[in-house]
Amino acid sequence: MLESMTGYGSAERAEKGMKVLVELRSVNNRFAEIGVKLPRQLLARELEVRELIRGNFQRGKISAFVQLQLDEQDEQLPVTVNAAKVRGYKALLETVRQEAGVESPVTLDHILRFSEIFESDNTILDRPDEIWQIAQSAVVEAVEKLKEMRRKEGEELAGDFTVRIAEIDRTLAEIQVIAADNLETIRKRLSSKIIAIAGRDVEYSRDRLEMEIVMAADKLDITEECTRFNSHNKFFIEELNNMSSGSGRKLNFLLQEQLREANTIASKSQNADISQKVVHIKEELEKVREQLQNIE
The missing domain is CATH 3.30.230 (Ribosomal Protein S5; domain 2)
Structure with missing residues:
Protein backbone atom coordinates (compact mmCIF):
# COMPACT_ATOMS: atom_id res chain seq x y z
CA MET A 1 0.00 0.00 0.00
CA GLN A 73 -11.82 24.25 33.69
CA ASP A 74 -9.25 24.20 36.46
CA GLU A 75 -9.42 27.55 38.29
CA GLN A 76 -6.70 26.68 40.79
CA LEU A 77 -3.51 28.69 40.16
CA PRO A 78 -0.11 27.07 40.55
CA VAL A 79 0.90 29.62 43.23
CA THR A 80 -0.27 30.48 46.76
CA VAL A 81 0.00 33.58 48.95
CA ASN A 82 2.10 33.52 52.12
CA ALA A 83 -0.19 35.45 54.48
CA ALA A 84 2.49 35.80 57.17
CA LYS A 85 4.87 37.47 54.76
CA VAL A 86 2.13 39.79 53.53
CA ARG A 87 1.46 40.96 57.09
CA GLY A 88 5.18 41.25 57.81
CA TYR A 89 5.91 43.38 54.74
CA LYS A 90 2.87 45.55 55.46
CA ALA A 91 4.06 46.18 58.99
CA LEU A 92 7.57 46.90 57.75
CA LEU A 93 6.26 49.41 55.20
CA GLU A 94 4.13 51.10 57.88
CA THR A 95 7.25 51.50 60.07
CA VAL A 96 9.20 52.96 57.16
CA ARG A 97 6.32 55.36 56.37
CA GLN A 98 6.16 56.60 59.99
CA GLU A 99 9.92 56.94 60.36
CA ALA A 100 10.11 58.86 57.08
CA GLY A 101 7.20 61.09 58.04
CA VAL A 102 5.21 60.14 54.94
CA GLU A 103 1.48 60.71 55.26
CA SER A 104 0.43 58.56 52.28
CA PRO A 105 -0.93 55.17 53.35
CA VAL A 106 0.62 51.83 52.40
CA THR A 107 -1.17 50.39 49.33
CA LEU A 108 -1.42 47.01 47.62
CA ASP A 109 0.93 48.21 44.90
CA HIS A 110 3.64 48.67 47.49
CA ILE A 111 3.20 45.14 48.89
CA LEU A 112 3.14 43.49 45.44
CA ARG A 113 6.70 44.71 44.84
CA PHE A 114 7.83 41.90 47.15
CA SER A 115 7.66 38.68 45.12
CA GLU A 116 8.40 36.60 48.22
CA ILE A 117 4.74 36.86 49.24
CA PHE A 118 3.96 34.32 46.47
CA GLU A 119 4.99 30.69 46.75
CA SER A 120 4.95 28.04 44.02
CA ASP A 121 2.41 25.32 44.57
CA ASN A 122 3.48 21.68 44.02
CA THR A 123 1.55 21.30 40.77
CA ILE A 124 2.02 19.16 37.67
CA LEU A 125 4.10 21.97 36.14
CA LYS A 152 -5.53 7.41 2.65
CA GLU A 153 -3.75 9.92 0.42
CA GLY A 154 -1.61 7.07 -0.87
CA GLU A 155 -4.70 5.00 -1.73
CA GLU A 156 -6.10 7.90 -3.75
CA LEU A 157 -2.84 8.31 -5.63
CA ALA A 158 -2.59 4.57 -6.29
CA GLY A 159 -6.05 4.65 -7.86
CA ASP A 160 -5.05 7.56 -10.08
CA PHE A 161 -1.83 5.80 -11.14
CA THR A 162 -3.74 2.62 -12.02
CA VAL A 163 -6.11 4.53 -14.30
CA ARG A 164 -3.27 6.34 -16.05
CA ILE A 165 -1.17 3.21 -16.58
CA ALA A 166 -4.24 1.48 -18.06
CA GLU A 167 -4.62 4.40 -20.48
CA ILE A 168 -0.95 4.12 -21.41
CA ASP A 169 -1.36 0.37 -22.03
CA ARG A 170 -4.35 1.03 -24.28
CA THR A 171 -2.48 3.65 -26.29
CA LEU A 172 0.58 1.43 -26.53
CA ALA A 173 -1.57 -1.37 -27.99
CA GLU A 174 -2.81 1.06 -30.65
CA ILE A 175 0.78 2.01 -31.43
CA GLN A 176 1.73 -1.63 -31.93
CA VAL A 177 -1.10 -2.09 -34.45
CA ILE A 178 -0.01 1.01 -36.37
CA ALA A 179 3.64 -0.03 -36.18
CA ALA A 180 2.96 -3.41 -37.81
CA ASP A 181 1.32 -1.72 -40.80
CA ASN A 182 3.96 0.99 -40.82
CA LEU A 183 6.80 -1.53 -41.00
CA GLU A 184 5.20 -3.32 -43.94
CA THR A 185 4.74 0.02 -45.71
CA ILE A 186 8.41 0.83 -45.21
CA ARG A 187 9.47 -2.54 -46.64
CA LYS A 188 7.30 -2.02 -49.72
CA ARG A 189 8.69 1.48 -50.24
CA LEU A 190 12.27 0.24 -50.06
CA SER A 191 11.48 -2.67 -52.39
CA SER A 192 10.00 -0.23 -54.90
CA LYS A 193 13.22 1.72 -54.84
CA ILE A 194 15.17 -1.45 -55.56
CA ILE A 195 12.97 -2.23 -58.53
CA ALA A 196 13.49 1.29 -59.81
CA ILE A 197 17.24 0.93 -59.42
CA ALA A 198 17.18 -2.48 -61.12
CA GLY A 199 15.51 -0.90 -64.16
CA ARG A 200 18.43 1.41 -64.69
CA ASP A 201 21.69 0.63 -66.38
CA VAL A 202 23.56 0.65 -63.06
CA GLU A 203 25.68 -2.09 -61.60
CA TYR A 204 24.59 -3.11 -58.12
CA SER A 205 24.50 -6.07 -55.77
CA ARG A 206 20.93 -7.30 -55.31
CA ASP A 207 21.89 -9.31 -52.25
CA ARG A 208 23.45 -6.22 -50.67
CA LEU A 209 20.37 -4.11 -51.38
CA GLU A 210 18.07 -6.71 -49.88
CA MET A 211 20.29 -6.85 -46.79
CA GLU A 212 20.09 -3.05 -46.52
CA ILE A 213 16.29 -3.31 -46.63
CA VAL A 214 16.32 -5.77 -43.77
CA MET A 215 18.70 -3.58 -41.73
CA ALA A 216 16.68 -0.42 -42.40
CA ALA A 217 13.44 -2.13 -41.45
CA ASP A 218 15.06 -3.50 -38.31
CA LYS A 219 16.17 -0.02 -37.26
CA LEU A 220 12.60 1.22 -37.55
CA ASP A 221 11.08 -1.78 -35.75
CA ILE A 222 9.73 -0.74 -32.30
CA THR A 223 8.53 -4.18 -31.19
CA GLU A 224 11.30 -4.54 -28.63
CA GLU A 225 10.64 -1.09 -27.14
CA CYS A 226 6.90 -1.79 -26.90
CA THR A 227 7.58 -5.10 -25.17
CA ARG A 228 9.85 -3.45 -22.59
CA PHE A 229 7.33 -0.65 -22.11
CA ASN A 230 4.58 -3.21 -21.39
CA SER A 231 6.90 -4.90 -18.90
CA HIS A 232 7.59 -1.61 -17.09
CA ASN A 233 3.85 -0.93 -16.88
CA LYS A 234 3.29 -4.37 -15.35
CA PHE A 235 6.02 -3.86 -12.75
CA PHE A 236 4.65 -0.40 -11.97
CA ILE A 237 1.21 -1.83 -11.11
CA GLU A 238 2.79 -4.62 -9.05
CA GLU A 239 4.78 -2.06 -7.07
CA LEU A 240 1.62 -0.08 -6.38
CA ASN A 241 0.34 -3.11 -4.48
CA ASN A 242 3.64 -3.70 -2.71
CA MET A 243 3.55 -2.94 1.02
CA SER A 244 7.35 -2.58 1.30
CA SER A 245 9.00 0.75 2.10
CA GLY A 246 10.75 2.82 -0.53
CA SER A 247 8.03 2.34 -3.13
CA GLY A 248 8.33 5.96 -4.23
CA ARG A 249 11.96 5.50 -5.29
CA LYS A 250 11.20 2.30 -7.20
CA LEU A 251 8.28 3.88 -9.01
CA ASN A 252 10.43 6.86 -9.96
CA PHE A 253 13.00 4.51 -11.47
CA LEU A 254 10.32 2.68 -13.48
CA LEU A 255 8.93 6.01 -14.65
CA GLN A 256 12.32 7.01 -16.03
CA GLU A 257 12.48 3.74 -17.96
CA GLN A 258 8.98 4.31 -19.34
CA LEU A 259 9.92 7.79 -20.53
CA ARG A 260 13.06 6.41 -22.17
CA GLU A 261 11.07 3.80 -24.11
CA ALA A 262 8.50 6.42 -25.15
CA ASN A 263 11.23 8.67 -26.55
CA THR A 264 12.84 5.78 -28.41
CA ILE A 265 9.54 4.72 -29.95
CA ALA A 266 8.89 8.26 -31.15
CA SER A 267 12.35 8.61 -32.72
CA LYS A 268 12.37 5.19 -34.45
CA SER A 269 8.83 5.00 -35.79
CA GLN A 270 8.97 7.89 -38.28
CA ASN A 271 5.19 7.85 -38.30
CA ALA A 272 2.98 10.86 -37.52
CA ASP A 273 0.18 8.81 -35.94
CA ILE A 274 2.59 6.99 -33.66
CA SER A 275 4.31 10.25 -32.71
CA GLN A 276 0.97 11.77 -31.77
CA LYS A 277 0.09 8.82 -29.55
CA VAL A 278 3.51 8.94 -27.91
CA VAL A 279 2.82 12.57 -27.02
CA HIS A 280 -0.37 11.42 -25.28
CA ILE A 281 1.58 8.73 -23.40
CA LYS A 282 4.18 11.27 -22.28
CA GLU A 283 1.44 13.59 -21.06
CA GLU A 284 0.09 10.78 -18.87
CA LEU A 285 3.59 9.94 -17.63
CA GLU A 286 4.18 13.59 -16.72
CA LYS A 287 1.01 13.59 -14.61
CA VAL A 288 2.22 10.42 -12.93
CA ARG A 289 5.62 12.02 -12.31
CA GLU A 290 4.05 15.05 -10.63
CA GLN A 291 2.02 12.84 -8.29
CA LEU A 292 4.97 10.58 -7.55
CA GLN A 293 6.62 13.50 -5.75
CA ASN A 294 4.04 12.91 -2.99
CA ILE A 295 4.88 9.23 -2.48
CA GLU A 296 7.04 8.06 0.41
Whole structure:
Protein backbone atom coordinates (compact mmCIF):
# COMPACT_ATOMS: atom_id res chain seq x y z
CA MET A 1 0.00 0.00 0.00
CA LEU A 2 1.42 3.35 -1.03
CA GLU A 3 1.76 6.14 1.50
CA SER A 4 1.73 9.84 0.68
CA MET A 5 4.18 12.28 2.23
CA THR A 6 1.53 14.95 2.79
CA GLY A 7 -0.82 14.83 5.74
CA TYR A 8 -1.89 16.18 9.11
CA GLY A 9 -2.39 14.62 12.53
CA SER A 10 -3.36 16.10 15.88
CA ALA A 11 -4.10 14.89 19.39
CA GLU A 12 -5.07 16.35 22.75
CA ARG A 13 -4.62 15.07 26.30
CA ALA A 14 -6.17 16.76 29.36
CA GLU A 15 -5.14 15.34 32.72
CA LYS A 16 -4.24 16.54 36.20
CA GLY A 17 -5.23 20.13 35.62
CA MET A 18 -3.30 20.68 32.41
CA LYS A 19 -3.72 20.12 28.68
CA VAL A 20 -1.25 18.99 26.02
CA LEU A 21 -1.99 19.65 22.34
CA VAL A 22 0.10 18.09 19.56
CA GLU A 23 -0.01 18.94 15.84
CA LEU A 24 1.98 17.18 13.10
CA ARG A 25 2.18 18.52 9.54
CA SER A 26 3.90 16.60 6.75
CA VAL A 27 4.94 17.76 3.26
CA ASN A 28 7.13 16.41 0.44
CA ASN A 29 10.82 16.00 1.04
CA ARG A 30 13.53 13.79 -0.41
CA PHE A 31 14.58 12.55 3.03
CA ALA A 32 13.06 12.40 6.51
CA GLU A 33 13.37 15.88 8.03
CA ILE A 34 11.74 16.52 11.41
CA GLY A 35 11.32 19.89 13.10
CA VAL A 36 10.06 20.06 16.69
CA LYS A 37 8.73 23.02 18.69
CA LEU A 38 8.24 22.29 22.38
CA PRO A 39 7.20 24.22 25.50
CA ARG A 40 9.89 25.04 28.05
CA GLN A 41 8.90 22.16 30.34
CA LEU A 42 9.56 19.59 27.57
CA LEU A 43 12.73 20.94 25.96
CA ALA A 44 14.77 18.13 27.51
CA ARG A 45 12.56 15.61 25.68
CA GLU A 46 13.17 16.93 22.16
CA LEU A 47 15.28 13.94 21.10
CA GLU A 48 12.64 11.50 22.33
CA VAL A 49 9.90 13.33 20.43
CA ARG A 50 12.02 13.24 17.26
CA GLU A 51 12.63 9.50 17.62
CA LEU A 52 8.92 8.80 18.17
CA ILE A 53 8.21 10.48 14.86
CA ARG A 54 11.25 9.27 12.91
CA GLY A 55 10.53 5.64 13.71
CA ASN A 56 7.27 5.80 11.76
CA PHE A 57 8.20 7.65 8.57
CA GLN A 58 10.84 7.08 5.89
CA ARG A 59 10.50 10.35 3.97
CA GLY A 60 8.84 13.75 4.27
CA LYS A 61 9.35 17.06 6.05
CA ILE A 62 7.41 16.76 9.30
CA SER A 63 6.81 19.71 11.62
CA ALA A 64 5.73 18.93 15.19
CA PHE A 65 4.13 21.51 17.49
CA VAL A 66 3.52 20.67 21.15
CA GLN A 67 1.64 23.09 23.39
CA LEU A 68 1.19 22.91 27.15
CA GLN A 69 -1.47 24.89 28.99
CA LEU A 70 -3.51 24.82 32.16
CA ASP A 71 -6.90 23.23 31.81
CA GLU A 72 -9.42 26.04 31.33
CA GLN A 73 -11.82 24.25 33.69
CA ASP A 74 -9.25 24.20 36.46
CA GLU A 75 -9.42 27.55 38.29
CA GLN A 76 -6.70 26.68 40.79
CA LEU A 77 -3.51 28.69 40.16
CA PRO A 78 -0.11 27.07 40.55
CA VAL A 79 0.90 29.62 43.23
CA THR A 80 -0.27 30.48 46.76
CA VAL A 81 0.00 33.58 48.95
CA ASN A 82 2.10 33.52 52.12
CA ALA A 83 -0.19 35.45 54.48
CA ALA A 84 2.49 35.80 57.17
CA LYS A 85 4.87 37.47 54.76
CA VAL A 86 2.13 39.79 53.53
CA ARG A 87 1.46 40.96 57.09
CA GLY A 88 5.18 41.25 57.81
CA TYR A 89 5.91 43.38 54.74
CA LYS A 90 2.87 45.55 55.46
CA ALA A 91 4.06 46.18 58.99
CA LEU A 92 7.57 46.90 57.75
CA LEU A 93 6.26 49.41 55.20
CA GLU A 94 4.13 51.10 57.88
CA THR A 95 7.25 51.50 60.07
CA VAL A 96 9.20 52.96 57.16
CA ARG A 97 6.32 55.36 56.37
CA GLN A 98 6.16 56.60 59.99
CA GLU A 99 9.92 56.94 60.36
CA ALA A 100 10.11 58.86 57.08
CA GLY A 101 7.20 61.09 58.04
CA VAL A 102 5.21 60.14 54.94
CA GLU A 103 1.48 60.71 55.26
CA SER A 104 0.43 58.56 52.28
CA PRO A 105 -0.93 55.17 53.35
CA VAL A 106 0.62 51.83 52.40
CA THR A 107 -1.17 50.39 49.33
CA LEU A 108 -1.42 47.01 47.62
CA ASP A 109 0.93 48.21 44.90
CA HIS A 110 3.64 48.67 47.49
CA ILE A 111 3.20 45.14 48.89
CA LEU A 112 3.14 43.49 45.44
CA ARG A 113 6.70 44.71 44.84
CA PHE A 114 7.83 41.90 47.15
CA SER A 115 7.66 38.68 45.12
CA GLU A 116 8.40 36.60 48.22
CA ILE A 117 4.74 36.86 49.24
CA PHE A 118 3.96 34.32 46.47
CA GLU A 119 4.99 30.69 46.75
CA SER A 120 4.95 28.04 44.02
CA ASP A 121 2.41 25.32 44.57
CA ASN A 122 3.48 21.68 44.02
CA THR A 123 1.55 21.30 40.77
CA ILE A 124 2.02 19.16 37.67
CA LEU A 125 4.10 21.97 36.14
CA ASP A 126 6.80 21.21 38.72
CA ARG A 127 6.88 17.49 37.80
CA PRO A 128 8.34 17.19 34.28
CA ASP A 129 8.18 13.38 34.22
CA GLU A 130 4.39 13.46 34.60
CA ILE A 131 4.13 16.12 31.90
CA TRP A 132 6.16 13.90 29.56
CA GLN A 133 3.96 10.86 30.18
CA ILE A 134 0.89 12.84 29.12
CA ALA A 135 2.68 14.53 26.21
CA GLN A 136 4.15 11.23 24.99
CA SER A 137 0.73 9.61 24.66
CA ALA A 138 -0.51 12.66 22.74
CA VAL A 139 2.47 12.51 20.35
CA VAL A 140 1.89 8.78 19.71
CA GLU A 141 -1.79 9.41 18.91
CA ALA A 142 -0.93 12.32 16.58
CA VAL A 143 1.62 10.11 14.77
CA GLU A 144 -1.02 7.41 14.20
CA LYS A 145 -3.48 9.95 12.83
CA LEU A 146 -0.82 11.37 10.51
CA LYS A 147 0.03 7.87 9.29
CA GLU A 148 -3.64 7.15 8.64
CA MET A 149 -4.08 10.32 6.60
CA ARG A 150 -0.92 9.59 4.60
CA ARG A 151 -2.20 6.08 3.90
CA LYS A 152 -5.53 7.41 2.65
CA GLU A 153 -3.75 9.92 0.42
CA GLY A 154 -1.61 7.07 -0.87
CA GLU A 155 -4.70 5.00 -1.73
CA GLU A 156 -6.10 7.90 -3.75
CA LEU A 157 -2.84 8.31 -5.63
CA ALA A 158 -2.59 4.57 -6.29
CA GLY A 159 -6.05 4.65 -7.86
CA ASP A 160 -5.05 7.56 -10.08
CA PHE A 161 -1.83 5.80 -11.14
CA THR A 162 -3.74 2.62 -12.02
CA VAL A 163 -6.11 4.53 -14.30
CA ARG A 164 -3.27 6.34 -16.05
CA ILE A 165 -1.17 3.21 -16.58
CA ALA A 166 -4.24 1.48 -18.06
CA GLU A 167 -4.62 4.40 -20.48
CA ILE A 168 -0.95 4.12 -21.41
CA ASP A 169 -1.36 0.37 -22.03
CA ARG A 170 -4.35 1.03 -24.28
CA THR A 171 -2.48 3.65 -26.29
CA LEU A 172 0.58 1.43 -26.53
CA ALA A 173 -1.57 -1.37 -27.99
CA GLU A 174 -2.81 1.06 -30.65
CA ILE A 175 0.78 2.01 -31.43
CA GLN A 176 1.73 -1.63 -31.93
CA VAL A 177 -1.10 -2.09 -34.45
CA ILE A 178 -0.01 1.01 -36.37
CA ALA A 179 3.64 -0.03 -36.18
CA ALA A 180 2.96 -3.41 -37.81
CA ASP A 181 1.32 -1.72 -40.80
CA ASN A 182 3.96 0.99 -40.82
CA LEU A 183 6.80 -1.53 -41.00
CA GLU A 184 5.20 -3.32 -43.94
CA THR A 185 4.74 0.02 -45.71
CA ILE A 186 8.41 0.83 -45.21
CA ARG A 187 9.47 -2.54 -46.64
CA LYS A 188 7.30 -2.02 -49.72
CA ARG A 189 8.69 1.48 -50.24
CA LEU A 190 12.27 0.24 -50.06
CA SER A 191 11.48 -2.67 -52.39
CA SER A 192 10.00 -0.23 -54.90
CA LYS A 193 13.22 1.72 -54.84
CA ILE A 194 15.17 -1.45 -55.56
CA ILE A 195 12.97 -2.23 -58.53
CA ALA A 196 13.49 1.29 -59.81
CA ILE A 197 17.24 0.93 -59.42
CA ALA A 198 17.18 -2.48 -61.12
CA GLY A 199 15.51 -0.90 -64.16
CA ARG A 200 18.43 1.41 -64.69
CA ASP A 201 21.69 0.63 -66.38
CA VAL A 202 23.56 0.65 -63.06
CA GLU A 203 25.68 -2.09 -61.60
CA TYR A 204 24.59 -3.11 -58.12
CA SER A 205 24.50 -6.07 -55.77
CA ARG A 206 20.93 -7.30 -55.31
CA ASP A 207 21.89 -9.31 -52.25
CA ARG A 208 23.45 -6.22 -50.67
CA LEU A 209 20.37 -4.11 -51.38
CA GLU A 210 18.07 -6.71 -49.88
CA MET A 211 20.29 -6.85 -46.79
CA GLU A 212 20.09 -3.05 -46.52
CA ILE A 213 16.29 -3.31 -46.63
CA VAL A 214 16.32 -5.77 -43.77
CA MET A 215 18.70 -3.58 -41.73
CA ALA A 216 16.68 -0.42 -42.40
CA ALA A 217 13.44 -2.13 -41.45
CA ASP A 218 15.06 -3.50 -38.31
CA LYS A 219 16.17 -0.02 -37.26
CA LEU A 220 12.60 1.22 -37.55
CA ASP A 221 11.08 -1.78 -35.75
CA ILE A 222 9.73 -0.74 -32.30
CA THR A 223 8.53 -4.18 -31.19
CA GLU A 224 11.30 -4.54 -28.63
CA GLU A 225 10.64 -1.09 -27.14
CA CYS A 226 6.90 -1.79 -26.90
CA THR A 227 7.58 -5.10 -25.17
CA ARG A 228 9.85 -3.45 -22.59
CA PHE A 229 7.33 -0.65 -22.11
CA ASN A 230 4.58 -3.21 -21.39
CA SER A 231 6.90 -4.90 -18.90
CA HIS A 232 7.59 -1.61 -17.09
CA ASN A 233 3.85 -0.93 -16.88
CA LYS A 234 3.29 -4.37 -15.35
CA PHE A 235 6.02 -3.86 -12.75
CA PHE A 236 4.65 -0.40 -11.97
CA ILE A 237 1.21 -1.83 -11.11
CA GLU A 238 2.79 -4.62 -9.05
CA GLU A 239 4.78 -2.06 -7.07
CA LEU A 240 1.62 -0.08 -6.38
CA ASN A 241 0.34 -3.11 -4.48
CA ASN A 242 3.64 -3.70 -2.71
CA MET A 243 3.55 -2.94 1.02
CA SER A 244 7.35 -2.58 1.30
CA SER A 245 9.00 0.75 2.10
CA GLY A 246 10.75 2.82 -0.53
CA SER A 247 8.03 2.34 -3.13
CA GLY A 248 8.33 5.96 -4.23
CA ARG A 249 11.96 5.50 -5.29
CA LYS A 250 11.20 2.30 -7.20
CA LEU A 251 8.28 3.88 -9.01
CA ASN A 252 10.43 6.86 -9.96
CA PHE A 253 13.00 4.51 -11.47
CA LEU A 254 10.32 2.68 -13.48
CA LEU A 255 8.93 6.01 -14.65
CA GLN A 256 12.32 7.01 -16.03
CA GLU A 257 12.48 3.74 -17.96
CA GLN A 258 8.98 4.31 -19.34
CA LEU A 259 9.92 7.79 -20.53
CA ARG A 260 13.06 6.41 -22.17
CA GLU A 261 11.07 3.80 -24.11
CA ALA A 262 8.50 6.42 -25.15
CA ASN A 263 11.23 8.67 -26.55
CA THR A 264 12.84 5.78 -28.41
CA ILE A 265 9.54 4.72 -29.95
CA ALA A 266 8.89 8.26 -31.15
CA SER A 267 12.35 8.61 -32.72
CA LYS A 268 12.37 5.19 -34.45
CA SER A 269 8.83 5.00 -35.79
CA GLN A 270 8.97 7.89 -38.28
CA ASN A 271 5.19 7.85 -38.30
CA ALA A 272 2.98 10.86 -37.52
CA ASP A 273 0.18 8.81 -35.94
CA ILE A 274 2.59 6.99 -33.66
CA SER A 275 4.31 10.25 -32.71
CA GLN A 276 0.97 11.77 -31.77
CA LYS A 277 0.09 8.82 -29.55
CA VAL A 278 3.51 8.94 -27.91
CA VAL A 279 2.82 12.57 -27.02
CA HIS A 280 -0.37 11.42 -25.28
CA ILE A 281 1.58 8.73 -23.40
CA LYS A 282 4.18 11.27 -22.28
CA GLU A 283 1.44 13.59 -21.06
CA GLU A 284 0.09 10.78 -18.87
CA LEU A 285 3.59 9.94 -17.63
CA GLU A 286 4.18 13.59 -16.72
CA LYS A 287 1.01 13.59 -14.61
CA VAL A 288 2.22 10.42 -12.93
CA ARG A 289 5.62 12.02 -12.31
CA GLU A 290 4.05 15.05 -10.63
CA GLN A 291 2.02 12.84 -8.29
CA LEU A 292 4.97 10.58 -7.55
CA GLN A 293 6.62 13.50 -5.75
CA ASN A 294 4.04 12.91 -2.99
CA ILE A 295 4.88 9.23 -2.48
CA GLU A 296 7.04 8.06 0.41
